[in-house]
Amino acid sequence: MIAKRYEPFWKTTALEQMSPVEWESICDGCGKCCLQKLQDDETDAIYYTNLSCQQLNITSCQCKVYETRHAKVASCITLTPDQIEAFQWLPDTCSYRVLHETKDLPDWHPLVVGSDKEMLRQGLTVRHYAVDERNVDEDEWETHIIKWVHGMPEPYDLT
Template sequence: MFWKEKTLTEMSDDEWESLCDGCGRCCVWKFEDADSGEILYTDIRCRLFNDATCSCTDYLHRSTLVPDCMEIRKLEDKQFSWLPKTCAYRLLHEGKPLFNWHPLISGDQESVHKAGISLQKKTVCGEHLGEEDIVHHIVDPDV
């Protein structure tokens, strides 16, 4: 249970990667409210997000292909609030335990989908959406 014994910065690359539960909740279009600074999530998927598998189709090159893809390892403390409240990185950063559906706890990679947490088959493509449509796609990332 390395996640209980190490801080995020102490984790190896493999440990760090295994913390991602594969929910895909960070792989949608997001906007920062200019007044409140709040991060607004939509259900519009990133162009690299595969809605069926709930995964990135080019994880290795994601930062180059999608410049605003969040590099979580480089986030500053105050930026962890940009992540969904269920995100393992945010939970550990806030000193909270992982949920029972997290694959590291359940031992089942599918448990994040079975628990209804992931965005598998819940996103839409933004390619043909107009600016005026986007407001209708704002969602609560933690529901």
């Protein structure tokens, strides 16, 4: 008798069909989508900065006001299954984006590893470089623009 191979839910269930608990568990907790973004008025291009929303706990990469975040931060966006096609602005290591594009999770994902130890070891959360937005004058935000290189931030000079 041949034993049936176990396939984890993210390989067998489309993002749109996941239960709320499954959907939430796809978030790897990197905190990258909680970094402030700047948009070019002329081209609509979106640029990430290394400045975190003031409601992000930078050490844990958790939102401090998750249940009431939309009341506290008007620009906070909730990722939902029916919007995933439009979320190209997410960092290319965002696990929702990776799963949508490759049909699998990265090998460092907490669901694959069983904990966040591998993503922490690889420095894939913003805890290593995020700066609280309140510490930088808005006039200076452009100097904090970054580009993602293999999931890591590198300075990006707009000029």
